[in-house]
Amino acid sequence: MSANPITPPKPEWARLVGDSLKQNGVWHTYAKLLEARRAYPDDLSLRGYVEIVRNTIVREFLAHPKGMQAVPKLSAEFMSNFDRFNLNAQEGYLVSLIDGRLDIQKLLILSPFDPFNTIFILAKLQAERAITVPQ
C-alpha cells in the first residue's frame, strides 16, 4: 500500500481574517498574516489578504480629521527612551524627517519611499507610540 502525502486543506482566510480584525485589531491581524505567509508561501490569495489589512491600516491613518495636513510629532516616550524602539532603516529615515512642522503631505514629497509605504510606516510608528499625530 503506498502512502500519498496529504495536502492540508487551505484555511478559510476570509473568515479567519475578518474575525481577527474584529476581535484583535489590524496590527495583531497583520502580524498573524505575516506568519501565515511564511507557512503558505505559494498561496496567492493570502498575499491579497495581507494587502487588504495593510490597506485598512493606511486608510485608518488617512482618516485623521486633518487628513494630509496633519503634522506628526515625535512622542515624549521616544525622545526620552528611543533605545526601546527597534526601528529598521526605513522607519529610522522617516523619523529623521519628523520635526513637528512638516505635515504628511510634505513628508510624502520628501520620502524616498512610495506614498503607500510611507504612510504605512508612519501608521506603524504611531501604533508603536514613537510618534503622535495631534488632532
Next chain:
Amino acid sequence: MTFERALLDHLPNAIAVVTENGAIQFRNAAFEETFGSDDASQWLREAARAVAGERGWLHGFFIEEDGQTIDVEIEGRVYRIDKIMSVDDGAAPAAALSFEDVTREREAEQAKSDFTAQIVHDLRGPLSGIQGTLEFVLSQDSKLDALYSDLLREAQRESERMMSLINEILDFSKIKSGNFTVEEEPVRVAGVLKRAVRSLQSVAARDEVFLVSAHGRDVPQIIGSVEKLTQAVINLISNSLKFTPQKGLISVGAQVIRNDHDVAESIVVTVTDSGMGIKAHEINAIFEKYKQSGTRSIRGGGGTGLGLYIVKQIVEAHGGEVSVASIEGVGTSMVLRLPVKRAAA
C-alpha cells in the same frame, strides 16, 4: 460483423484508435469516408513526428488524461479531436479519438468576431470626439453654470463607461477569435503600474477616492506586452473604483518573489480597495465571463461582466495566474502573479 463494430460504424463522428507513432489500429466507417485510409495514415504519422525538437499534436493525447480536446486543421478543414479513452491491450499504447468537423462553426465565429470588431471600431471614433469635446468644455469650468457643469460631468462619466464597455467587447471578440496574442518585449512592471495609476488618477480624484502606488522602482522587468498588462491593471483599478466609496483607498502594489538563490522568479501585482467586498459564494466565479458581483456598484451602471475575464486571459497568456482575496465590508484585493522570463542568452 460484431454488435460493437456495427454500432461504431453507425455513428456520424469519425472515430479511430491511433498509436503514439500515428499507426491506425481501428477506424469506423465515418472515419474511412471522411479521410480515406491512405491519406489519414500520412497526416497521422506527421502529427506524431517531432519537428525542430517540438512534438506533434498527437503526442498530447498520450500525456494527458481522457477527455482532452484540441482543434486541428487537417487538409484545409478544422476538426475538433476528442480523446475518448486510452487503449492498452498489451501492444503499443493507443488512444481512441473522435473527429468532428467544426470548420463551419469556426468560420461563423470568425465572421461574428470580425463584425463585432468593425462595429466597435466604428463606435470608438465618434465617442472619442464626444469625450474630447466634453473635456474641452469642462476645462472652461469657471464660465459654466453649476448645474451645467454637473450635467456635463455626468455625461463625461457615462462616456467613459461606454468607452470601457466598447473596449471590453473588442478585447473579448479578439479572445474568442483566437487573435489574442502577446508580444514578447521587455516590460518594466513598475512603469506599467505607474501608467495605469496615472490614467485613472483624475477619475479617482473626481470620485474622492485615494488611488496610490505601493511599489518601489526596483521591480524587475518581465517579458510580455506593455499594452496588454497596462490594460489588465487599468481594468482592475476601474473595477475597484466602481465599488469603493468616497474617502476610500485603492493601492496598486508589486512584490518580487525570489527563489533560494535570491533570483527573482515572479512578480505579484496587487490592486487592493477598501470597497464593500465580494460575497463568499461569488468569489470563485468572478473571473468567469459575463459574471458580475451581486453587490451593486456604488456609482451605478453595470458592465459587460468581461473586465475580469479579460484580465485573466491576459495574465494567463503571460504564463501567470490570478487570484482574489475579499472580506465583506472591509475590501478586496486582486492578485496577479507574473513569471519573470528571461531572454535566451
